[in-house]
Amino acid sequence: MASLNVGNLGEYLREQRRNAQLTLRQLADAAGVSNPYLSQIERGLRKPSAEILQQLAKALRISAETLYVQAGILDERExxxxxxxxxxxxxxxxxxxxxxxxxxxxxxxxxxxxxxxxxxxxxxxxxxxxxxx
Known part of the structure; x- marks a missing residue:
């Protein structure tokens, strides 16, 4: 299993949030996490759990598997x-x-x-x- 790649995950989340045209606060509310916590994830300061990643994926309407790969929880498939x-x-x-x-x-x-x-x-x-x- 790969190690957590928090920096790239944060950048990826920020990009997905912007593509979805959501503010940090809107995504935090939709995912059920605090605004400061989401900000820390996006800046690469926090390592979210698989459950939090799933909530974020649902709010962004993307695959949870994609976020797991970005976080290093799952290895990317060929x-x-x-x-x-x-x-x-x-x-x-x-x-x-x-x-x-x-x-x-x-x-x-x-x-x-x-x-x-x-x-x-x-x-x-x-x-x-x-x-x-």
Whole structure:
């Protein structure tokens, strides 16, 4: 697991907040954190918990996974492995609960077809049973 990269996380959060056209206070209110605490996160002085990152992601309408990667909590996936999962997580038109449900359905279909979660991720490969049919 990567170490927390607080400075880059703060810069990334600030950029996302500005893209969403939110003030520091508006984002703090929407995420349920204090204004000074959010300011400290953006300046790289604080290391937010995964729960706080999830609240911020929800308020910014971005993927929590994206913030976890920025914070160094999760390792970044290879671009080709992101595929369907990345598209679902990046879609701003659906909420976090809907994203999780879609991912669960997607993974259940992959398991049914004999593919593990990370195996042949989004490369278009088919399982042996599909090839012999």
């Amino acid at each position: 671009p080709e492995a992101a595929g369907v999962r990345g598209a679902i997580l990046a879609d701003p038109s659906i909420n976090e609960r809907q994203k999780q449900v879609l991912l669960q359905v997607y993974e259940s279909f992959r398991k049914e077809n004999g593919l593990a979660a990370d195996e042949a991720a989004d490369t278009g490969e088919t399982s042996e049973t599909d090839k012999s049919g």
